[in-house]
Amino acid sequence: MRILLVEDDTLLRAQLRTALQGAGYTVDEADNGRDAQFLGETEAVDAVVLDLGLPVVDGLTVLKRWRAAGGNMPVLILTARDNWHEKVAGIDAGADDYLTKPFHLEELLARLRALIRRASGQASAVLQCGDWSLDTRSGRVTCAGQPVTLTAHEYKVLDYLMHRPGVLVSRAELTEHIYAQDFDRDSNTIEVFVGRLRKKMLPSAGSSADPAASARIETVRGMGYRLVPP
Amino acid sequence: MNVPGAPPAPSVHWSRSLRVRLLAVTLAGVAVAMVLAGLVLSGLFREHVQQQFQAALQLQLDQITARLEFDAQGQPVIAAEALSDPRWLKPYSGLYWQVDAMAPDGRERAGVLRSRSLWDTSLALQVDALADGAVHVHEMAGPQGAPLLVLERTVRADAEGVHAARWRLMVAADLHATQAATARFTGVLALSLAVLLVLLAAAAWAQVALGLKPLQALQRAVQDVQEARASQLQGSFPAEVQPLVDDFNAVLRRHGEVVERARTQAGNLAHALKTPLTVLDNAARAQTPTHGPELAALVREQVVVARRHIDWHLARSRVAASAHLPGQRTALQPVVEGLVRVMNKVHADRALDISVVQPPVSLFFAGESQDLQEMLGNLLDNACKWARSAVRLQAQLLPAGSEPAQPQLVVAVEDDGPGINAAQRAQALERGVRLDETVPGTGLGLAIVQDLAALYGGRLDLEPAGLGGLRATLTLPAANAH
Numbered sequence: 082m083r084i085l086l087v088e089d090d091t092l093l094r095a096q097l098r099t100a101l102q103g104a105g106y107t108v109d110e111a112d113n114g115r116d117a118q119f120l121g122e123t124e125a126v127d128a129v130v131l132d133l134g135l136p137v138v139d140g141l142t143v144l145k146r147w148r149a150a151g152g153n154m155p156v157l158i159l160t161a162r163d164n165w166h167e168k169v170a171g172i173d174a175g176a177d178d179y180l181t182k183p184f185h186l187e188e189l190l191a192r193l194r195a196l197i198r199r200a201s202g203q204a205s206a207v208l209q210c211g212d213w214s215l216d217t218r219s220g221r222v223t224c225a226g227q228p229v230t231l232t233a234h235e236y237k238v239l240d241y242l243m244h245r246p247g248v249l250v251s252r253a254e255l256t257e258h259i260y261a262q263d264f265d266r267d268s269n270t271i272e273v274f275v276g277r278l279r280k281k282m283l284p285s286a287g288s289s290a291d292p293a294a295s296a297r298i299e300t301v302r303g304m305g306y307r308l309v310p311p
Numbered sequence: 312m313n314v315p316g317a318p319p320a321p322s323v324h325w326s327r328s329l330r331v332r333l334l335a336v337t338l339a340g341v342a343v344a345m346v347l348a349g350l351v352l353s354g355l356f357r358e359h360v361q362q363q364f365q366a367a368l369q370l371q372l373d374q375i376t377a378r379l380e381f382d383a384q385g386q387p388v389i390a391a392e393a394l395s396d397p398r399w400l401k402p403y404s405g406l407y408w409q410v411d412a413m414a415p416d417g418r419e420r421a422g423v424l425r426s427r428s429l430w431d432t433s434l435a436l437q438v439d440a441l442a443d444g445a446v447h448v449h450e451m452a453g454p455q456g457a458p459l460l461v462l463e464r465t466v467r468a469d470a471e472g473v474h475a476a477r478w479r480l481m482v483a484a485d486l487h488a489t490q491a492a493t494a495r496f497t498g499v500l501a502l503s504l505a506v507l508l509v510l511l512a513a514a515a516w517a518q519v520a521l522g523l524k525p526l527q528a529l530q531r532a533v534q535d536v537q538e539a540r541a542s543q544l545q546g547s548f549p550a551e552v553q554p555l556v557d558d559f560n561a562v563l564r565r566h567g568e569v570v571e572r573a574r575t576q577a578g579n580l581a582h583a584l585k586t587p588l589t590v591l592d593n594a595a596r597a598q599t600p601t602h603g604p605e606l607a608a609l610v611r612e613q614v615v616v617a618r619r620h621i622d623w624h625l626a627r628s629r630v631a632a633s634a635h636l637p638g639q640r641t642a643l644q645p646v647v648e649g650l651v652r653v654m655n656k657v658h659a660d661r662a663l664d665i666s667v668v669q670p671p672v673s674l675f676f677a678g679e680s681q682d683l684q685e686m687l688g689n690l691l692d693n694a695c696k697w698a699r700s701a702v703r704l705q706a707q708l709l710p711a712g713s714e715p716a717q718p719q720l721v722v723a724v725e726d727d728g729p730g731i732n733a734a735q736r737a738q739a740l741e742r743g744v745r746l747d748e749t750v751p752g753t754g755l756g757l758a759i760v761q762d763l764a765a766l767y768g769g770r771l772d773l774e775p776a777g778l779g780g781l782r783a784t785l786t787l788p789a790a791n792a793h
Contacts, residue, residue: 169688
């Protein structure tokens with residue numbers, strides 16, 4: 082999942098970046114409204130954390146421009162002032178949730194998870210597909226009840242697919258949502274990650290799990306991948 | 312308008328000077344009136360003089376007509392001695408008569424008979440066909456180029472053998488004297504109007520100067536305030552300016568109060584923040600290797616304390632500035648609608664049923680819109696946090712009675728959540744107390760609402776809700792709908 086982080090305070094942005102990356106997100110950053118607007122319009126971001134008090138163009142204006150241009154990614158706004166006037170203005174401009182500064186990073190992550198889940202139509206914080214399960218809160222992945230250890234990139238691929246079970250996801254789309262904008266992207270590595278995921282997400286030998294209950298990642302030749310429930 | 316010692320007034324475009332505008336309008340009006348009066352009066356005079364002159368000439372024409380006779384050959388004869396005015400006889404005297412013969416074939420013989428005063432000239436008037444009894448008036452150049460007023464009339468000869476069928480009788484008089492009289496009159500008139508114009512302009516200037524004088528005094532008074540020589544506008548002003556001065560003084564007073572309050576609040580906040588800062592400072596100085604987790608916990612705890620102080624003081628300072636401005640009015644409905652939009656979005660994944668029950672008439676809160684938003688926002692947010700599935704906002708108007716004397720706006724927000732017991736309800740209104748640390752919030756929400764309501768002379772009541780959870784009832788002063 083790719084998050085666009087828009088915050089002009091360097092220290093807070095660094096804290097947020099660390100927290101978001103620690104939670105398994107790919108992070109793109111902007112420290113002013115103009116760059117934020119550009120990134121939001123051109124990059125495939127899955128959610129935005131948007132500070133309202135920004136230099137060059139203020140956050141509310143950026144948000145309105147995104148929405149006017151048809152951008153429908155979930156947006157969490159950060160307001161410095163704890164007043165309802167600003168919250169109403171933010172929601173009316175198209176925000177999906179707000180957080181008042183100062184806030185706890187855990188709360189920000191929880192709100193963000195909920196927004197992403199809501200946007201992809203998932204009701205629970207624990208994504209389930211057959212006997213695969215991914216807890217978006219802890220990042221814990223299990224297969225047939227057994228914990229599975231994944232690398233950061235493997236987790237990102239699985240997380241993206243688990244949010245869209247049964248949906249065909251192209252390799253380009255996966256690349257876009259897993260790497261930040263300035264990363265040297267190579268879609269061949271996606272193949273490698275999917276191959277490793279297929280090996281890791283198998284019930285351990287000797288377990289009583291029913292192989293028919295297992296989900297799998299299907300390759301659609303020339304198109305991409307699809308997570309297939311059992 | 313400069314005051315000694317004051318900075319020079321910045322040069323402004325003339326159209327922005329009140330004095331120039333007033334003077335320009337007055338002078339333009341007066342000048343137009345003068346010109347019109349001059350034109351009308353001189354026109355009337357000229358017409359009157361000409362009418363008099365023409366009436367006198369008509370008499371002469373009638374006399375000539377009466378004296379006109381025809382001899383045996385049918386030639387017209389006028390007995391010169393029968394005409395009394397000596398000017399008929401004196402050459403170029405300025406009073407003339409002439410008889411023209413008009414043949415039936417339309418040919419004309421001018422000057423068949425002339426007054427002696429015409430001497431060797433005749434009056435050459437163009438051919439004209441006149442009905443019986445009609446008199447025509449012409450102006451033409453006469454002997455020696457003098458302007459003449461000519462009256463003509465056509466008569467028929469009844470006698471047998473008369474030479475011509477019709478005769479034209481003319482009398483003419485020199486217009487020179489009347490024109491001179493008119494010119495003299497116009498000259499005197501123009502001079503008097505010009506003098507009048509100057510007098511009126513002087514009066515207008517004096518009026519504007521007198522009228523604007525209080526503004527100069529006002530400017531001096533404002534300058535005194537600006538340069539801190541006075542805290543209020545001082546001096547007595549005319550009845551038209553005094554209300555402005557009073558209003559301005561009220562604004563100054565209010566401004567002073569706001570500054571004073573802000574100062575106090577900044578002081579209070581600084582004082583409140585010093586405690587957690589001292590605690591943190593002491594903890595940092597006394598660091599020991601085993602301090603890690605304890606210090607972190609202490610920092611977190613003190614940051615929470617500091618944050619509560621900031622929230623509390625910010626909320627208070629926001630409302631304190633506006634709570635007592637008279638005449639404020641906020642419609643309830645748009646505020647509620649905005650907040651419900653926020654709640655629906657923010658609590659979208661819980662699919663809450665937020666219903667609003669309002670009387671059909673619009674309700675108004677007698678206060679600032681942001682304060683209403685603050686109070687209702689906190690109440691709705693609280694209700695939504697705790698509700699299982701439903702939140703209800705009910706608004707009504709309590710008309711003015713003996714108790715209370717003002718109409719009151721009552722807004723109740725209730726939820727179907729777990730609710731809280733009586734002891735907890737009292738505690739919830741205490742500053743900074745959070746009954747449940749698992750739901751995010753500063754623990755100030757209800758206490759801030761209560762404080763804001765109190766600043767407006769209203770109150771917040773907590774009781775068990777019909778829906779099962781908590782019912783928070785906000786009573787506020789209502790404003791009239793007009």
